[in-house]
Amino acid sequence: MNTDAAxxxxxxxxxxxxxxxxxxxxxxxxxRARAILDPGSFRELLGPFDRIKSxxxxxxxxxxQADDGVVLARGxxxxxxxLVAAIESAYQGGSMGEVSGAKIAGALELACRDCEQGRPVLxxxxxxxxxxxxxxxxxxLAAIAEIHAAIVALRRHVPVVGVIxxxxxxxxxxxxxxxxxxxxxxxxxxxxxxxGPEVIEQEAGIVELDAADRALIWSLIGGEQRRAVGLADDLxxxxxxxxxxxxxxxxxxxxxxxxxxxxxxxxLERLATIDPQQPLDGKMLRALWNEGTAP
Amino acid sequence: xxxxxxxxxxxxxxxxxxxxxxxxxASGLRSVCVADADLGGQPARFIAVVPDxxxxxxxxxxxxxxxxxxxxxxxxxxxxxxxxxxxxxRPIIAVVDVTSQAYGRREELLGIHLACAAAADAxxxxxxxxxxVISLLVGKAMSGAFLxxxxxxxxxxxxxxxxxxxxxxxxxxxxxxxxxxxxELEMLGETFAPMAYDIRSFAKLGLLYKLISGxxxxxxxxxxxxxxxxxxxxxIADTRAGTHGLASRLTSPAARESRVASIEVRRxxxxxxxxx
Amino acid sequence: MEKIQLDYPALHxxxxxxxxxxxxxxxxxxxxxxxxxxEAHVQVNTSVEGFGAAWKNVLDRFFARFxxxxxxxxxxxxxxxxxxxxxxxxxxxxxxx
Numbered sequence: 001m002n003t004d005a006a007x008x009x010x011x012x013x014x015x016x017x018x019x020x021x022x023x024x025x026x027x028x029x030x031x032r033a034r035a036i037l038d039p040g041s042f043r044e045l046l047g048p049f050d051r052i053k054s055x056x057x058x059x060x061x062x063x064x065q066a067d068d069g070v071v072l073a074r075g076x077x078x079x080x081x082x083l084v085a086a087i088e089s090a091y092q093g094g095s096m097g098e099v100s101g102a103k104i105a106g107a108l109e110l111a112c113r114d115c116e117q118g119r120p121v122l123x124x125x126x127x128x129x130x131x132x133x134x135x136x137x138x139x140x141l142a143a144i145a146e147i148h149a150a151i152v153a154l155r156r157h158v159p160v161v162g163v164i165x166x167x168x169x170x171x172x173x174x175x176x177x178x179x180x181x182x183x184x185x186x187x188x189x190x191x192x193x194x195x196g197p198e199v200i201e202q203e204a205g206i207v208e209l210d211a212a213d214r215a216l217i218w219s220l221i222g223g224e225q226r227r228a229v230g231l232a233d234d235l236x237x238x239x240x241x242x243x244x245x246x247x248x249x250x251x252x253x254x255x256x257x258x259x260x261x262x263x264x265x266x267x268l269e270r271l272a273t274i275d276p277q278q279p280l281d282g283k284m285l286r287a288l289w290n291e292g293t294a295p
Numbered sequence: 296x297x298x299x300x301x302x303x304x305x306x307x308x309x310x311x312x313x314x315x316x317x318x319x320x321a322s323g324l325r326s327v328c329v330a331d332a333d334l335g336g337q338p339a340r341f342i343a344v345v346p347d348x349x350x351x352x353x354x355x356x357x358x359x360x361x362x363x364x365x366x367x368x369x370x371x372x373x374x375x376x377x378x379x380x381x382x383x384x385r386p387i388i389a390v391v392d393v394t395s396q397a398y399g400r401r402e403e404l405l406g407i408h409l410a411c412a413a414a415a416d417a418x419x420x421x422x423x424x425x426x427x428v429i430s431l432l433v434g435k436a437m438s439g440a441f442l443x444x445x446x447x448x449x450x451x452x453x454x455x456x457x458x459x460x461x462x463x464x465x466x467x468x469x470x471x472x473x474x475x476x477x478x479e480l481e482m483l484g485e486t487f488a489p490m491a492y493d494i495r496s497f498a499k500l501g502l503l504y505k506l507i508s509g510x511x512x513x514x515x516x517x518x519x520x521x522x523x524x525x526x527x528x529x530x531i532a533d534t535r536a537g538t539h540g541l542a543s544r545l546t547s548p549a550a551r552e553s554r555v556a557s558i559e560v561r562r563x564x565x566x567x568x569x570x571x
Numbered sequence: 572m573e574k575i576q577l578d579y580p581a582l583h584x585x586x587x588x589x590x591x592x593x594x595x596x597x598x599x600x601x602x603x604x605x606x607x608x609x610e611a612h613v614q615v616n617t618s619v620e621g622f623g624a625a626w627k628n629v630l631d632r633f634f635a636r637f638x639x640x641x642x643x644x645x646x647x648x649x650x651x652x653x654x655x656x657x658x659x660x661x662x663x664x665x666x667x668x
Contacts, residue, residue, distance in 0.1 A: 028593055045567045048590045048602055052563065055556050056487060061572045063618045063646050065594040066602055074568070090595035098489070102560035109561070110568050132438070132463035134473055139489040139554065141438065141463045142502055142544065145446040148412075149541050152419040173442050173463075179412035194408040194439055195398050202471050203398045204354065220404045231406050261409060261416040264369045271362060276352050276401060285404055 022240040024165050025189060029088035032126050032165075033073045035240040036084050036247055041075035046103055054097050056136045065091045068099040072107050077122050078248050083111050086126040089168035095133035096174065101143020108150035108160075115157035122251055123154060125162045125181065130196060131172015144173035151180045155259060159183055161250045163243060164190040164223065164232075171196045180261050183250035185234040185243065186223035192232065193221040219282035229289040231260075302346050302357055303458065305434040305512060306392035310343035312520045313390070320371070326350055326358075327367040334386060335528035340375045342368065343390035344444055354399035360440035361397035365410025368444055372417035376424050384425040386531045389418070391445040392434025395465060411443035418447035427534035429527055432494065433512060436461045450504035450530040450543065452523075456512035459494040466492060488553060501550025504530050504543070575615040575626050581606065581640035589665035592658045599647035599655060601662040606640040617647040625652055633659045639666070 024032060034042045046052050048066035057064045069091035073084045085104045087094040096104075104125070111121040132140035151160050162181035164170045169191030170178045178184055178192055186192065195203075197211035210216065219225060227235040234246050273288055274280065310328045318331035318338075326347035331338050346358040355361030360368075372387060379385055396402075396411060422428050430436075430445035432453035441461065445451070453459050462469075470477045484491030488499045498506045505526050510519045537543060544550060545558055585605050592600035606612060611634060615626055629652045643662070647655070 043570060046560065046563055048600065049588060049604065050563065052556070052560055056489065058572065058616075059487065060483070061618070063572060063594055063616050063648055065600060065646055066590075066644070072564070074570075088593060090593045090598070098554070098556050099560055102557040103564070106561040106564045110564060134463060134469055135487075135490065137463045137490045138461060138497060138500060138502075139557070141442070141446075141461075142500070142554075143557070145415075145442055146541055146544070148415050148442065149419050149422075149447060152416055153423060153540070156423075173439060175408035176412040176415055176439070176442055179406075179409040180416060192408065193403045194396055194411065195403065199468065199472065200398050200400065200403070203468055204400075208354075209400045209403075220400065229406075231409060259416070261412045262369075262373075262420075264366060264373060264413060264417075267366050267409070267413070268370065271366065271405070274405065280401060280404065282404065 021237070023238050024240045024243050025167060025187070025238050027240065028090065029071045029086035029126065029128070033071050033084040033086040036077075036124055036126070036244050037073060037075035037082060038077060038079065043074050045072040045074060045107065052099055054099050054136065056098065060135050062135065068097060068103065069094060070100040070103040072103055077251060080122055081120065082122040082124065083107055084124045084126065087128045089128035092133055094129035094168055095131065096129065096140040096144055097133040097136040098139040098143060100133070101140055101147065105143055105146035105150050108147065108154055112150060112154045112157065115154065120158050122158055123160050124247055125160065125177065127162050127164050127170040127174055127178050128168045129170055129172070129174045130168060131174055141173060144177070147177050148180060151177060155180070155182055155255070159251055159253070159255050161185065161247055163247065164192055165238065165243070166190045166223070169193070182256055182259060183234070183253065184232045185236055185246050185250060186226055186232040187236050187238050188223050189238060190223035191217065191221045192223070192226050225282045225286070228286045303392050303434045305458070306343040306345045306358065306390055308513070309431065309433045309515070310341055310345070310390045312515050313388070313524065314341050322367055322371060324363055324367050326355070326364055327371070329371045331385070334388070334524060335531070337383070337385065339386040339388055340371070341388045341390060342371060342444070344368070344393050344440070352397060352399070352401065354402060355397040358392065358394045359397040360393050360411060360414070360443050362402055362405050362407050362410045365407065365414045365443055368414035369417040372414070372421050376417075376421050376426065379426070384427070386427040386429060387418070387421050388527060389428070389430045389445040389448060391430050391432045391436045391441065393437060393440035393444055394435050395437045396439035396443070411439050414443035415447050422447060422449055422539050425539065427531045429530045429534070431523065431527065432459050432461070434458055437465060438463050449534040449537070449539070451502060452505045452507065452526055452530055453494050453498070453503055454510050454512045455494060455506050455508040456510070457493065458512065460492045461494065461497045462492050499549055500553045501547040502544050504533070573617050573620045573623070575617070575623055577613045577627060577630055579611040579613070579630070579634040580638075581609060581611045582638035583640065585639035585641050585666055587666045589662045591661040591665060594646045594648045597649055597651070597654065599645055599650045599658055601658045602644040603662040603666055604642045606642045609640050611639065611641050611643070613643045613645065615645045615647060617645070619647070619649050628652070629655050632656070637663050639663070641666070
């Protein structure tokens with residue numbers, strides 16, 4: 001076959017593959033959770049018909065969603081008992097309130113209890129959130145602390161796998177939850193940062209950060225950048241099947257030898273090479289912290 | 296445009312009052328104070344994050360938890376865990392007066408979210424290893440900084456003082472983000488305890504072990520310090536009699552009134568957890 | 572925030588429940604369940620006040636074609652009538668299949 005024909009065949013194959021993709025980003029939380037679990041195994045906990053809603057939002061004139069923006073589902077991953085907590089970013093920016101936070105923390109606590117009793121549960125967090133819901137402020141913050149505690153406890157038994165797909169990304173106190181995950185999977189469209197770009201611009205000025213400069217933002221905290229400097233583990237296409245496969249692959253890798261959030265010596269060494277007086281951009285950091293093709 | 300500089304010295308004041316001249320450890324950072332000092336007849340590790348006007352990161356000079364601070368906290372807590380692996384687990388006391396996490400481009404690029412997670416991880420791991428971890432709130436305990444330094448404690452004690460506050464975002468920033476005035480936010484806080492900034496409202500949420508009144512928070516007398524030491528010891532004893540987790544934040548009398556939905560969610564989840 | 576309640580006669584029972592939608596800006600969620608009695612009941616919670624007539628209009632049109640004895644809860648964040656009708660039809664379809 002000559003090269004023209006070969007390249008046409010390759011182009012057709014790529015196009016079919018492209019058409020066959022299912023965008024994970026476009027899926028609402030419930031669909032995302034269903035897409036991750038083994039087909040037919042999805043069983044929702046505290047779903048909309050249980051109507052455990054925010055006690056606080058209606059008092060402030062905000063309509064409460066029946067599941068408070070978090071979908072919890074039990075099911076299996078390659079036949080093994082699993083739990084998926086999926087945050088719905090279309091509702092209040094995926095923010096953590098009393099109920100949404102308690103759903104995640106409570107589910108992780110039960111998973112931990114099961115692990116301690118010899119019944120491992122594989123936990124997956126689909127993180128699409130701006131952080132604390134300001135209308136519930138201190139109850140949201142407290143719940144996030146409980147989520148952190150639950151992840152650290154659970155990590156002793158099983159890997160905790162996090163996925164950030166976009167377009168909201170993972171910010172605020174929940175960015176710490178992402179950093180606590182044993183394996184963190186991201187797409188190119190994802191962003192992971194502690195303070196939202198708008199808040200940094202607001203607090204530190206537009207010279208510090210222009211939140212409207214999308215290319216700049218992704219170059220600092222986007223999925224590809226985070227993967228390239230070792231702050232995320234897998235960079236994935238926006239495709240539900242690929243992400244579901246990558247989640248299984250992450251569990252198959254088992255517990256890391258040392259969790260990223262426990263790699264104190266490593267990061268102290270890395271930070272010693274940084275001079276905050278010198279300019280530093282995403283590209284320069286990749287050169288300093290290049291992960292190569294690990295793991 | 297930037298937040299009012301908060302150069303509260305309360306963290307340092309209370310750190311020094313509680314540790315005296317004993318056992319200061321060179322933390323490598325002017326912004327992180329570490330000392331092993333006596334508490335009720337046993338050694339305890341005290342840790343504070345304090346303002347450092349010469350911080351090598353310009354956006355972490357007024358008491359914020361920045362990149363360096365997050366990893367330093369993790370280092371010193373883990374050092375205590377490792378040192379006590381085959382010995383008595385010393386209490387770890389987080390002296391808390393932190394304005395916020397550091398807000399900056401460099402911080403985001405370098406992964407401040409991971410630095411803060413490392414600190415939270417270390418404190419949580421210390422708890423799970425059997426160290427009583429107690430937080431003493433002497434000033435601000437805000438958002439990501441508090442998640443990193445203090446919120447993983449077994450028990451949280453606070454001074455009943457107007458400058459002691461816990462919240463997810465500073466008033467000015469929260470006002471700008473929600474497009475309300477600070478006065479409107481404060482009014483919302485009066486109606487809804489979770490939105491309030493002051494420590495007395497926070498105490499109603501059931502997350503505090505003890506609110507200590509009648510103390511001079513800025514210039515404590517010797518009797519003030521002794522009272523706080525006694526409360527720390529009580530918190531340690533209470534921790535040793537309990538579990539390693541954070542369940543006391545759901546079982547306190549105040550929590551049973553203010554965190555009803557948090558408790559109900561867990562109860563219903565447990566019911567539904569196993570398939571019928 | 573406004574709450575609107577409406578009732579409609581029903582001709583047949585509905586055995587299944589269905590949920591569609593998200594309470595995002597310009598959107599709504601619909602919870603549809605079998606009614607406890609032989610009528611259809613609708614409870615609307617909406618962030619936008621003053622559109623009672625528009626809600627009645629949409630629901631009248633929906634129930635002109637759909638005569639199941641259902642309890643419907645709508646949590647709305649400023650959806651257009653077209654979006655409301657779409658979600659209602661999605662919920663009705665999901666309850667049928």
